[in-house]
Amino acid sequence: MPLPSLAVLRQRFIASRQLLPGDWANAITDALSSTQTATASTTQTQAGGTKITNAAVAVTTANANDAVTLPKGGPGLEIFISNLSANALGVFPAPGDTIFPSAADAVLAQAASKSAIYKVISVTAAGAATWYKLVSA
Secondary structure, eight states: OOOOOHHHHTOOOOSSSOSSOHHHHHHHHHHHTOEEEEEOBTTOSTTTSEEOOSSEEEEEOSSTTEEEEOOOOOTTOEEEEEEOSSSOEEEEOOTTOEETTSOTTOOEEEOTTOEEEEEEEEEOTTOOEEEEEEEOO
């Protein structure tokens, strides 16, 4: 089945008698089609990393291992990060989450000039998400 056209993805919903209120559907569409331009934090820690707030992010860094922090993971959540700089980027999960194969709360490097998709595949009963990374060639 082909992907829906951009016009279909951007259609607006109105408040009415639906299973999902129109404003919720609009918020979901907006979140999935949103982009962010960010500069990675020189703090290089999970708490100090630039917060990722959109589905697609173009990141630049001033130094090797400057950091960004993913949002709290939920089932199926997917974030696309493009590292536009000549430096490696440090990507932290939200507190309590993991980026496979690292330990919980550990940083994972994303190479210079590479893009990656981070996707949550599993979430424990306690709410700890495990992100998996698919890197561009």
